Amino acid sequence: EIVLTQSPGTLSLSPGERATLSCRASQSVSSSYLAWYQQKPGQAPRLLIYGASSRTTGIPDRFSGSGSGTDFTLTISRLEPEDFAVYYCQHYGGSLFTFGPGTKVDIK
């Protein structure tokens, strides 16, 4: 069973700054099946990135995904006030789906 680890647990940044979020898998995984979600309090998750680097329709281009093997990254180039939220990575493999524990991006 693949375990996803996200770091840091919390990222404190100011609007306009760059955010770099990490998702590490316990073993090499297919980048085709790595996704990123944003969740705000009281709301359902929102799909940002799938296939490690493909942005979902309607997601601003300040969000980008990269990585392969065991290490994946979500980058927010310039934080907007609405970007402060919790971010989860998710993987599919062996008929099972797995979420990482999340990274909270909060206002410094």
Add this chain to the structure above:
Amino acid sequence: EVQLVESGGGLVQPGGSLRLSCSASGFTVSSNYMTWVRQAPGKGLEWVSVIYSGGSTYYADSVKGRFTISRHDSKNTLYLQMNSLRPEDTAVYFCARGQAGRSFDYWGQGTLVTVSS
């Protein structure tokens, strides 16, 4: 417009049962793979179960043998039958539609299940 609306949550005693429903509009449930994901209070997301268009189903180890995912094609609705409920099953349960890359593009607003005596 794609919409997913969950219902059926509530308070149930340990050992009890509950059936969640997820009514879909704007697309055909049977033509997509659909999933249930839950979130315990203050915790992260946990995948629960998936049903594919061909009818294959899979479950997380934590619910295997107790939960059953199904769908009613003519009602365009997804279900999650939950039996032998435990306090650790307390969570908001979301249904979601699967898309490319084994990711989930549309989500419902969630329904709260509380297992407590």
